[in-house]
Amino acid sequence: MGIVLNQSAKNIAVTYFGFGIGAINAMFLYTSFLGKTHLGIVTFLLSAANIMMPLMAFGVQSTLIRFYNRYKDEAERERFLSFMLLMPLLLIVPICIITFFGYDIIASIIIGDNPTVEPFLWLIPIIGIFMGYFEVFYAWVKVHMKSVFGNFISEVLVRALISVMLFAVHFDWISKEFFIYSLTAIYGLQMLAMFIYAIKIHRPVIQFKIPEKINEIFGYSFFIILSGSVAVLLLDFDKVMIPAYLKIGENAVYSVAIFIATVIAVPSRAMLQIIYPITAKLMSEDKMEELNDLYKKSAINLQVFGGLVMLGIFLNIKQLYLIIPGNYSGGILTVFMIGLGKFYDAILGNNNAIILNTKYYRMVLLFGLLLVLMMVVLVMIFVPMYGITGAALATLISMFIYNTIKLLFVVKKMDLYPFTINTLKSFGILIGVFCLFYFWDFPFNPFMSIILKSALITIVYVYLNYVFKISTDINYVLKNLTSKIFSYVQK
Numbered sequence: 411m412g413i414v415l416n417q418s419a420k421n422i423a424v425t426y427f428g429f430g431i432g433a434i435n436a437m438f439l440y441t442s443f444l445g446k447t448h449l450g451i452v453t454f455l456l457s458a459a460n461i462m463m464p465l466m467a468f469g470v471q472s473t474l475i476r477f478y479n480r481y482k483d484e485a486e487r488e489r490f491l492s493f494m495l496l497m498p499l500l501l502i503v504p505i506c507i508i509t510f511f512g513y514d515i516i517a518s519i520i521i522g523d524n525p526t527v528e529p530f531l532w533l534i535p536i537i538g539i540f541m542g543y544f545e546v547f548y549a550w551v552k553v554h555m556k557s558v559f560g561n562f563i564s565e566v567l568v569r570a571l572i573s574v575m576l577f578a579v580h581f582d583w584i585s586k587e588f589f590i591y592s593l594t595a596i597y598g599l600q601m602l603a604m605f606i607y608a609i610k611i612h613r614p615v616i617q618f619k620i621p622e623k624i625n626e627i628f629g630y631s632f633f634i635i636l637s638g639s640v641a642v643l644l645l646d647f648d649k650v651m652i653p654a655y656l657k658i659g660e661n662a663v664y665s666v667a668i669f670i671a672t673v674i675a676v677p678s679r680a681m682l683q684i685i686y687p688i689t690a691k692l693m694s695e696d697k698m699e700e701l702n703d704l705y706k707k708s709a710i711n712l713q714v715f716g717g718l719v720m721l722g723i724f725l726n727i728k729q730l731y732l733i734i735p736g737n738y739s740g741g742i743l744t745v746f747m748i749g750l751g752k753f754y755d756a757i758l759g760n761n762n763a764i765i766l767n768t769k770y771y772r773m774v775l776l777f778g779l780l781l782v783l784m785m786v787v788l789v790m791i792f793v794p795m796y797g798i799t800g801a802a803l804a805t806l807i808s809m810f811i812y813n814t815i816k817l818l819f820v821v822k823k824m825d826l827y828p829f830t831i832n833t834l835k836s837f838g839i840l841i842g843v844f845c846l847f848y849f850w851d852f853p854f855n856p857f858m859s860i861i862l863k864s865a866l867i868t869i870v871y872v873y874l875n876y877v878f879k880i881s882t883d884i885n886y887v888l889k890n891l892t893s894k895i896f897s898y899v900q901k
Contacts, residue, residue, distance in 0.1 A: 424558060425680045428565025429673055435569060436669040439576040442735045446659035448586045451527055452593065453665035454658070457649035459537035459597075461642050465505060466535075466542030468498040469634025471549040473627060475687050476767060478553040480623070480694060490621040491550070491614040497631065498542055509535050527653060529587075533594050540597040547604040551611050552687050561680065563603050571596045633775055637766075640778030644808055647782070648789055648801040655793045664798040666734065667741030670723060671748035677715035678756035681708065682763070689763040701764070702826050709759030709828035710836065710881050716756040717840045718871050720749055722864050725847045729856040729863075744802040751809035759828050761816055770823055774816060781812045832880045839874045843867060 440449045474494050478487065509516065509532070517528050548560040575592050578584045584592070621627070649668070652661045685708055692701045723730075724746065731739045765774050785808040792800025820826050847867055852859040875881065876888055 424562045425565045425676050428562075428569050429676055431566065431569040431573060432669065433673070435572055435576065436666055437730075437734045439573060439580075440662075441666065441738065443576050443580040444586060444589070446662040446736070447526060448590065449665065450653070450658035450661035451530060452590060453649055453661045454527060454653055455530055455533055455537065455590070455593070457646040458534045459541060460646050461639070461650065462505070462535060462538030463541040463545065464635050464638030464642060465501050466498055466538045467545050467638075468501050468542075469631035469638060470494045470497050471545035472634045472638070472766060473497075473631045474546070474549040475553055475690050476630060477623065477627060486621060488614055489619050491612075492619075493621050493627075494546065494550075495614075498546065501635075502539055502542075506535055527658060530590055533591070536594055537597050540594070540601045544597075544601040544604050547601070547608040550608040551604075552684075554611050556611055559607050560604055563600055563607075567603065568596055568600050571599070630771075633772055634766075637771075637775050637778055640775070640782050643782045644778075644785060644805070644812060647785060648793075648805050651789050652793065652798065652801055656797060660798055663738050663741045664744060664801060666738045667744035667798070667802070668748055670727075670730065670741075671745045671752055673723060674716055674720045674749050674752040675756055676719065678712050678752075681712060681715075682760060685760045686763045689760050690767050693764070693767040698824075698826075705759055705761075705764065705826050705828050706830055707759075707881075707883060709757055709761075710830065710832055711883055712759055713757040713833065713836050714875055714881050714884055716753050717836060718868065720753050721840065721843055721847075721867055721871060723749060725844065725867060726860045726863055729851065729859050732856040733860075741798065743799050747799075747802040747806040751806045754810060755813055757828075757833075758813055758817055761813075761820055761828060764820055764824065764826065765816060768824065770819070774819065777815045777819075778812065781808050781815075784808060784811070832878075835878050836875070836880050839871065839878065839880070843871050843874070846870070 440452075444452070474491075477490065513532065517531050544564070548564075551560055572593070575584070575589050575596070579586055579589050649661060649664060652664060685704070689701065689704065692698075692704065727742055727745055731742060765771055785804055788804035788807060789801060792804045794800070796803065817828070820828075847863065850863070852862055872888070876885055879885055
C-alpha cells in the first residue's frame, strides 16, 4: 500500500483543493453571479455531456489500463497505444452526424417546457468529445503510475478557470450566455493539457497497424462503453431528466445539493485513481492474496475518510445552507439521500476495478442495464410526485441496489471480502459521533459555527478511530505525523 498511500495522499490533497474551489463556485459564485436559470442550464449541459463521454471515449480509458501490461514487447505496446488514440473516432463521427441532422428532433424530446436550453444543445457532443479524450490521455499516464497531474487538471485547473469566467460575468465583461459557451473552451483546454503531459510521460511512435488481441480489445471496449454509460446514467440521468418535468431553475437547486453530497466521494475518487491500475496488475499476475488484502484495506480506509467527510456535511448542513446566497434550502433532504449513496459506493473500495478485470465482467453489464431501466422508471414516477427529492430518492435506491449486486457478485464468484470486524466498529463510531453532535449547534455566525463544530467532530472521530485501531494504515500515518510534530516542537 506504500505507493497507494503516497499517490493517494497527493491526490486527496489536490482533489480537496479542487473541491474547495468547486465549493466556492457551486455554493457562492454560481448562485450569486449566474442565477437559477443559467445554473440549471449549465448543470443540464455538463450532465448530458458526461453521459455521452463513455461513447466518445469508446471505453478506451479502461481498455488501455486492462491490456497495456499484457503486451510485453515494446513495439506491440506502441502499436496498441496508437490504436487506442484512433478507436474513439469510430463512434464520435457517427454521433456528430446524427446530432447535426437530428438537432430539432432531439431538442423537442429532452428539453420539455424549457426553450432557454435549446440554443446550447449543440455544445453537449463537443464537451463530451473533450471529456472522452481527456480520459484517454489520463489512462495513458495512469499505466505509468502517474495520476496526480491529471487529477490536478480535472479537479483544480478546470474549476479555477470556471471561477475566472464567473467573475467575468459578475463584472459584466461577458454575458451569462457567453459564459455557457466558454465552458466548451475550458474542457478543450483540459484535454489539451492532459495530452501534452501524456506525451511528456511517454511519447508514442504512431503506427497505423492493428495490435494483437484485437477481438478481445473490441469486445472489452464495447462492454466498457455500455457499463460506463450505465454508471454515468446512475449518476447524471436525474439531472438530465429534471428539465423534462420541472422548471430549469429546479435543476440549479438540485445541482447545489448534489455538489455538497459529492464531497463525500472525494477520498474514494483520489485513492482509486492509483488503486485501479494496481488492481489490474495484481489480477493479471494472479496474486489473489495481495488483491484481497488491497480490497480490505481500500474499503476500510475509504470508510474512515469518507465517514469523516459525511459527518462534517450532515452535521453542518443547516448552517451551510444559511451561508449560500439565494433560496436553495429545498435541497437539504437531497444532500442526505445522495450522500448516503456516495458513502455506500465509497466503502466498497476497489470493488468495481476487480469486476472489470475478471472474466465475469459482462454479467455486470446486465445488472447495470436492468438498474438503469429501473432508475428511468423511478425518476418518471418520483419526480412528478416529489420534485427534486423524488429524483434523489430514485438515485439512492438505484445506487444501493446496483452496488449491492456488485458486492455480492465479487463475494460469490471470487471469494473476496471487503469487510472485516473493523467495518462494524467504524459504523458504530459513525453513529455515535452523529448522535453526539446532531442536535448541538453554536448559536452564532453560521460560518464560525461550521468551523468550530467541524474541528470538534474531527478531533473526536479521529481519536476514536485511532484508539479502536480501525485502520492500520491510517494509524501508521497518524503516528508518524504526531512524532514529527513532537520532534519539531521540542526543537
